[in-house]
Amino acid sequence: MNRRPPPEPPRPELETTVADWVRATWDETMSLRRWWDALADAGFAFPTWPQGLGGCGATRREAHTIAAALAAAGVIGLPDGNGPNMGAPTVLTHGTDAQQRRFVRPVAAGAQAWCQLFSEPGAGSDLAGLTTRAVRDGDEFVITGQKVWSSFAHGSDHGMLLARTNPDVAKHRGLSWMMIEMDQPGIDVRPLVQMNGAAEFCEVFLDGARARVADVIGGIDEGWTVAKTTLSHERAAVTARRNRGLPTMPAGPLGGNLDRPVGELLAARRSRPKPSRRRGEVLLGSRTIIELARDRGLARHPVLRRQLADYHIHSEVYRLTNQRVRDNAKQGRVGPEASIGKLALAMLAHRSRDLSMALLGAEGMLVGPGTTQDGRIQQVALSSHVPSIGGGTNEIQRNIIGERALGLPREPPVDDDVAFRDLRR
Numbered sequence: 001m002n003r004r005p006p007p008e009p010p011r012p013e014l015e016t017t018v019a020d021w022v023r024a025t026w027d028e029t030m031s032l033r034r035w036w037d038a039l040a041d042a043g044f045a046f047p048t049w050p051q052g053l054g055g056c057g058a059t060r061r062e063a064h065t066i067a068a069a070l071a072a073a074g075v076i077g078l079p080d081g082n083g084p085n086m087g088a089p090t091v092l093t094h095g096t097d098a099q100q101r102r103f104v105r106p107v108a109a110g111a112q113a114w115c116q117l118f119s120e121p122g123a124g125s126d127l128a129g130l131t132t133r134a135v136r137d138g139d140e141f142v143i144t145g146q147k148v149w150s151s152f153a154h155g156s157d158h159g160m161l162l163a164r165t166n167p168d169v170a171k172h173r174g175l176s177w178m179m180i181e182m183d184q185p186g187i188d189v190r191p192l193v194q195m196n197g198a199a200e201f202c203e204v205f206l207d208g209a210r211a212r213v214a215d216v217i218g219g220i221d222e223g224w225t226v227a228k229t230t231l232s233h234e235r236a237a238v239t240a241r242r243n244r245g246l247p248t249m250p251a252g253p254l255g256g257n258l259d260r261p262v263g264e265l266l267a268a269r270r271s272r273p274k275p276s277r278r279r280g281e282v283l284l285g286s287r288t289i290i291e292l293a294r295d296r297g298l299a300r301h302p303v304l305r306r307q308l309a310d311y312h313i314h315s316e317v318y319r320l321t322n323q324r325v326r327d328n329a330k331q332g333r334v335g336p337e338a339s340i341g342k343l344a345l346a347m348l349a350h351r352s353r354d355l356s357m358a359l360l361g362a363e364g365m366l367v368g369p370g371t372t373q374d375g376r377i378q379q380v381a382l383s384s385h386v387p388s389i390g391g392g393t394n395e396i397q398r399n400i401i402g403e404r405a406l407g408l409p410r411e412p413p414v415d416d417d418v419a420f421r422d423l424r425r
């Protein structure tokens, strides 16, 4: 039987410790760099990570208590982004002690921003089929190829690169996962403007770019195992709420915030115009949609009324599914549950888009000032595809749920014994 460990007792003294620490440390004139450094030194940045690397070896529940105490203190939240969400956990799992010291501490203190250089124009779902080559040259690899969809690559100083180091073995076996510095002559980053008006992801062209052999994580040609760890953390991050209730800031020097006083950053955040804040939203809460239906006199429309009830039910199912994912994560389990939460979010986002557009009617085609809620609803609808593609499409999540959660047979492998260079492409 799958027995859960007994719940940990609440830790009110930990809350007091964190609150006292904030009172003694937080100063509105200190720079963001100093604040994040202090959080990492105290082990409160990412409490479950090891001491000295931004954490204090806390359990998930203790980490939750620390996060709640920071939120109650009204301070700036932890560094956010690919580094903490998927990169550092990958290095903590597969990196050597020296690599953990070199890469995890700067992420914990927000001193670096990382992008994920996995997907390519011809390799997304079939990630192991990627063609970017890394050829050894002494203590370095020389890298040539193209990446795409690389979120925030234009604001990142480091990349988590998945590249082919051996084309003579089957496609999953000749890949390596390596850290690469983005500011070098062989890398050209070009942001792509999305249909919601944001330019959050980029094309990245690598032409003779260099990475150190010492910065390969998990061993040369062992990158597929390492990449799977990254992807499982990415899926979990889609539904996680680590910084809940706390304002977040982009990490790294290119974010431009590290040397600004924290008080000034908080004030700027409070006065920020609304539409940009809403770019990250991919769905509307059921209360917001019901309110919209009332405002437009459609709450009693027989067909829409049924759809509103349906949306509310699915929102609750998503909330509870997500709660289950988070509870599992608190017990240290990151597995197929994350795919269930991510899929539920993606399906709800599409429902939100369809229902809100039905309520707006022709006005759904207009964005900007003077439209309902200054174009928020349209903006959210234009972002509704994000969770059904990013971090793996819905079809891929269904495959993962089928194979890893339900134990269904795997798709028969057709290319497991064929060297990558002999594959038909």
Ligand SMILES: Cc1cc2nc3c(=O)[nH]c(=O)nc-3n(C[C@H](O)[C@H](O)[C@H](O)COP(=O)(O)OP(=O)(O)OC[C@H]3O[C@@H](n4cnc5c(N)ncnc54)[C@H](O)[C@@H]3O)c2cc1C
Binding pocket: 115, 116, 117, 118, 119, 120, 121, 122, 123, 124, 125, 126, 148, 149, 150, 151, 152, 201, 385, 386, 389, 390, 391, 392, 393, 394, 395, 396, 399
């Ligand atoms: C907002 C956003 C941010 C992203 N950020 C990053 C990033 O930072 N770094 C990065 O490397 N990538 C990133 N991606 C890329 C993302 O991981 C890929 O888009 C995704 O894996 C799908 O790959 P693809 O676009 O090549 O589609 P394809 O793989 O070409 O898929 C096309 C269609 O075929 C279906 N399909 C493919 N294979 C199967 C199968 N075996 N079974 C059933 N159906 C299948 C897919 O579900 C999809 O509907 C991001 C994407 C988005 C939308």
